[in-house]
Amino acid sequence: MKHSLHDSPEPAKAAPVPLRKQRDYRLLWTARTISVTGSEVSKLAIPLTAVALLAASPAQMGMLTAAASVPALLFGLQSGAIADRLTRHRPLMIACELVSCAAAVTVPLAWLLGVLNVTWLIIVALVIGTAGVLFRAANFPHVASITGPEQRTEAMAGLQTTYSVASVAGPSLGGLLVQLLTAPLAVLAEALSFLASALLLRAIRTPERNTPAVSKGMWRDILEGLKVNITHPVLRALLFAGVTINFFAMAYTAVYMLYMVNTLNIPKGLIGVLIAFSGAGGLLGAWLTARLSKRYGENRILLVVVLFFPLEILTVGLISGPLWWKFGVLALTGTAVGVIVVSFATCMNAIVLQETDPQLRGRVNATMTFAIQGVLSLGGLVGGFLAEIIGLRPVIIVCAGGIALATFWIWFSPIRPGHRRPTRPITPSPPPSTEPFITTKRHSAP
Structure with missing residues (x-):
């Protein structure tokens, strides 16, 4: 039986390299795991600092707990629009981690200097929370720049597991550090995790070529x-x-x-x-x-x-x-x-x-x-x-x-x-032709 040119089978596509073997994805996954683990340590160390060392009242604990999430109210919607208008997302992500590192370092320093109080902890929580909102907004589109379309669902699922990994390691590490170093010094682990994350993100080589959204x-x-x-x-x-x-x-x-x-x-x-x-x-x-x-x-x-x-x-x-x-x-x-x-x-x-x-x-x-x-x-x-x-x-x-x-x-x-x-x-309504970019x-x- 004869075959025409149109009948010939298409060459098989090469299977994509598994994500675990892709250097830049490993760097991103490791950065997130370390950063989130440090944050889990802080979730234990900062409240214990407020309760055990600063004699915080229930109302103060409520304000401290709320401070971490207030930035989502203030900047949550705008952060998405900001991320959509960036041509490169990684510089913003690195900057957010460095700002969070600097804020976390002030907790053990203030305690050693004898000036730490609940208000200080609330301000630190606000700064780290704001940086986190911006980071998450930029991180989502950044994943698309280092993975192919056929692997993005797997990539997002892999990143989601970082929170479970951190939830296992972070609290146990936090409890150990609190026992060995006291709660304020345990916060130093969070600062170091932010710094490590920034350095790992800096090592990613894949160029970003994002077109700002209209x-x-x-x-x-x-x-x-x-x-x-x-x-x-x-x-x-x-x-x-x-x-x-x-x-x-x-x-x-x-x-x-x-x-x-x-x-x-x-x-x-x-x-x-x-x-x-x-x-x-x-x-x-x-x-x-x-x-x-x-x-x-x-x-x-x-x-x-x-x-x-x-x-x-x-x-x-x-x-x-x-x-x-x-x-x-x-x-x-x-x-x-x-x-x-x-x-x-x-x-x-x-x-x-x-x-x-x-x-x-x-x-x-x-x-x-x-x-x-x-x-x-x-x-x-x-x-x-x-x-x-x-x-x-x-x-x-x-x-x-x-x-x-x-x-x-x-x-x-x-x-x-x-x-x-x-x-x-539901599909979006078309923009009017007279609307400026x-x-x-x-x-x-x-």
Whole structure:
């Protein structure tokens, strides 16, 4: 049988080099893992500094907790627009890490000089939080510049695992450093992690060739992203579920350290170990979700895991007994909630990606980040001040009930099988031709 020229098979494409063998991706992954691990150390060391050395009140702890997330409210939406207008993202990422390093270094220095106070810690948290908002906005498009289109999903998944790795290593390391060096000096580990991250990012060689996005203007773009999140039924359900979870999770976090140390009498070193169990659960959750989603789909997994969000908070609020019993139960529930949080976040991101038009994904993501992460500051303030009025244990019980409300947003939405209306991604409205071009993106859901 004769074959014409058109019948000849196309040459097979060479398989892409695995990400683990790509130098620049390894540098980026390592930089993020080190940086996030240092931040996890700080999440333990800074609150312990405030509680143990500075005798912080519940209200002050609420303000300190809120300070880390206030920048998401102030700059979350604008950071996405800024990132979209950059031709090179890595210089901004390096600058953010260096600023965070400088801010973290001031904590042990101020303590050694005898001038450290809670206000100082709040300012440091604000500076590092602002740098983090800008970093995350630039990091997302930067991944696309060092990986091919066929590997970007795998690359983003790999970077997401850094948070689980850091959650396992960071708290344990933090507890050890607090015991050996005292809490303020343990913050030095965070500063060194930011510096190491900046040096690793500087070593990346892949050139960036980003074309700044054409826009109708920063604020009009922001408003369009907000409109899509509110009017699209699936995105709206995910948005408000995330806001509900993060508000009550941060209210709980604001009083968590005080309650564990002063009410449950958990040793400070063991608190870090308990947090590490949650990180281990996150690794397990990532593994399970990747496999179960192929069989059951992200929607069904989301409907199940949202039911168990109050598990650990309710356990913390009700548990009593000897130390071995409290530690064992809290380790078990912490591991379970680690699975739940990562499963929820993974499925949520997959559904958002599916439901959103590619031209709107940046703005939809920025709006969700702004709302879901920005509400953390309000939750922290409410949790701290409410504890002054009704006490620590009642606040924890309230938070368990409040976080359960997220179930209603998910179950009474098109996400639920049998209730899902056929939807298609909402497309952006075309810009008017007269518009000028402006050159100027633990329990909590990510």
